[in-house]
Amino acid sequence: MKKSNSRREFISKTALATIAIPLLGSTLLNCKEQDKTQIRVNSTTNKKLKILILGGTSYLGPHQVAYAVKRGHEVSIFTRGKTKPKLHQEAFEKVEHLIGDREDNLTALENRKWDVVIDNSGRKVQWTKDTANLLKDNVGMYMYTSSTGVYYPYLSDSINTKTSLVLSLPDGLTEDEKYEQDYGIMKANSELEAAKAFGKDRFVAIRPTYMLGPGDRTDRFLHWPLRLSQGGEILVPGKKEDLVQYVDVRDIAEWFIRLAENNQVGTYNGVGPKVQQTILDFAKEASKAFDKTSSFTLIDDYEFLKKNNIFYQIPWVMADEKHFGSARIQNANAIAAGLTFRPLKNTILDTYNWWSSDAVDSNRKEKYEANKNSLLAKEKELLTQWAGLTKG
Secondary structure, three states: OOHHHHHHHHHHHHOOOOOEOOOOOOOEEOOOOOOOOOOOOOOOOOOOOEEEEEOOOOOHHHHHHHHHHHOOOEEEEEEOOOOOOOOOHHHHOOOEEEEOEOOOEOHHHOOOOEEEEEEOOOOOHHHHHHHHHHHOOOEEEEEEEOOHHHHEOOOOOOOOOOOOEEOOOOOOOOHHHHHHHHHHHHHHHHHHHHHHHHOHHHEEEEEEOOEEOOOOOOOOOOHHHHHHOOOEEEEEEOOOOOEOOEEEHHHHHHHHHHHHHOOOOEEEEEOEOOOOOEHHHHHHHHHHHOOOOEEEEEEOOHHHHHHOOOOEEOOEEOOOHHHHHHHOOOOHHHHHOOOOOOOHHHHHHHHHHHHOOOOOOHHHHHHHHOOOOOHHHHHHHHHHHHHHHHHO
16 A cells, blocks of 8 residues: 555544644744633532534434433533444433534524533534534534644644644645645634634634544554453564554543633643553553563564555654654643543553443444554564564
């Protein structure tokens, strides 16, 4: 497979693969965030909230629904009614199901009041603009699920919520670069539309990095729990200084609800871990989820990895020029605002158990595990090749 195709497959599967950084020019937005976390404590913090989730049936949504219901909140979800949740099904029996389409049918949202709306399904700027303007007089707070993709390309090691965002495609990009950058531009402009409608004192933007955990529909992270469960010699791609960033989807989901409870506004990078971690340290820590003996072989030659179509193994992404800062995004204001991180071994084990359960279709499992182009399939041969090169 050509490099460009491998890159595009990566981007299309992750949808969070790229992150932008400050560039100069009229197309940029300078996010002038205050250094201090904006916190407004609602006098009715303990009051049961009425929460509307746009989306809610896949990945992030079910964890938000379950946590909100557990804490006594009243939840409505707005979907096309096509996706049936595989996780927390009992919680969905307690929520209101509103059917429509963000493209052309928002009727179910008209003349309704909620305390909070969480926008998980904002895939077009116009969708966000339309729902925000429809709801602005009947909803207290708009929470937008964005992405660290708004920072692409990441050329810096100090990206934070005040970093300027690219709002339109610059000239001179390759086809693949356009493909990557379009996603971040859509998310950035969607944030602007929601903030314009609600005002900064009623708006929250959460920019998660790679979310890992049960329910992931991308299969981008499965390599690690499956491979680590086997033990033995494990290939770890990347240089010894290559950093990784990731966050458990449940930590993001639960944080959304707590922010809503506290009426806490602002823009945050939903990024973990709490302290910097290299890819090798990640693999070693993650292996503690299983009672297996493992050894780790770091393949640090980017050219060797490229030759074998290994540009990423989430949460590791090859730190080329435009992705250098993708694992160096600052998260201090998110931590100050209450983002917490469960142990990595819990994420690994829970993901493994979810994948092994009936919640995942058997055909999907077979397709993934039979993929001859995956690192799982190629690992032994690559380790053999690498051993020959290093011995020579």
